[in-house]
Amino acid sequence: MRRESSVERADWRERCESLGFGFHSMGGVYWDERSCWRFTEQEIDHLEAVTETLHGMCLAVVDRVVQRGDTERFGLSIAWAERIERAWKAREPSLFGRFDLSWSGSGEPKLLEYNADTPTSLIEASVVQWDWLESLHPQADQFNSLHEKLIARWSVVAGQPGATLHFACAGDSEEDGQTLAYLADTAQQAGLRTELLGIEEIGWEGRQFIGAGGEPISRLFKLYPWEWMAAEAFGAGLLRTDIQVIEPSWKMLLANKMLLVALWEQFPGHPNLLAAGTMPHQVPGDRVRKPLLSREGANVSMYLGGRLHEAAGPYGAEGFVYQAAAPLPCVEGNHAVIGSWIVGDHAAGIGLREDDTPITTDAARFVPHYFV
């Protein structure tokens, strides 16, 4: 894999917006096609295999945690642990997730974290990146079957065509709102009826959740963290109703950074994992401290060669884990992380984000890729 300079399309903004990707310039530059990443087919094959291997290991962790009742260190109450157990034993289906990997093309990709609950950078990795490929590299290929895999997966996750699915996220986030609209679009193309609303709009009628028009919500896709919903005023209602929530509640175990410790305990020395523990001495040398619950790199501290890199943020109250450092490949000051998507049980594509710092934050830029 290598980073290449690329010429911006004159109309890239209009093309992005025509695809429903309006936050292309959030923070100044977000969608960045002044460069791209080129992979070989063998490299893509390897990423695909590693992604599905990691997915399988994560499911094995959930199974073991549920069997052992080992949920306390994930910060879960007994009531939530029971809900997770029910969801897991019922095999409530998952739609998707994104593994963040550190890899330079040599050695083995290393799992940095798993965005299992509310993964984004989706619309850009799917239709926007594909549009870029068709414009500039029509003879090449791209690891990207997100769009069609999402459409196919909806029938498994949400039932037969004609079923109604509510979609909710925080109502004031442009990024989340547009990502949600894209996902609802794929659900519509799968034949589902969709209702979109702000998470704040959801009503509670004492025995069921209610949509904006007064209709009951029986299936809810939420782009809003489980741990937030659980802690909020209506959280108890999620324990009392049979509402289907997507992602399912067992994903709470995988969205928690304690997963990294559990993976290392269950699969010690696995080539795609990094040593991880709950205490600093368990991970000697260069290491990263991560809050159990955080997003977009917030409150991550990295100790590299005696130097400390830190990202600010509001997280960390629930505690931290420690993970061996696996510095991202850096080209001309751009630290690139590979986000590798799983849809259902199948690897579905990648998206690369570049940051000016070794920690990938919400200021990272999305850079397209192709392979030959």
Add this chain to the structure above:
Amino acid sequence: MQAMAGTVKRKRSAQVKRGPVRWPWVTAGALGVLAIGGAMLASSPEQPLARDQYASLEDCQADWGGDAGVCDQTGNPATSQSTSSSHSSSTGSSYTSGTGGRMFWYGPMYSPGDRDGAIRQAWSGKAVSSNFTPGNRSIGRTTVTRGGFGSSARSFSSHSSSSS
């Protein structure tokens, strides 16, 4: 995944299309919930709205004027319950329990303290007698509270997204 000879392994063969779903999609009602003083109003649930529960469509229409769509048969058959008793929930609203499995009809939502006003409005423009008195054929009342989700997004507002 093994490539098959003569096939393209990962390129899409179908046209990728985007449908009509676009952001912002937040409903007008939600905007009233969201934008107060430029900040999100989600730290605590709003005042609940009520709606009456009926055993039949005819009873509901008799109370609310009979327009098509005024009454709807919402409720999950698996969870719909009669109003034989009510309890206080931890979320601050009430819920009912009793015999399960029935489907009910529901009238429109209204402020709990102004049922008569809501019914008079529903009947406005219709031919009614001058001494019209709102009726009540309902068998129970449910309340809907909103705003019980979303407060964490505001607490973590230094980050623009609640996703990762």
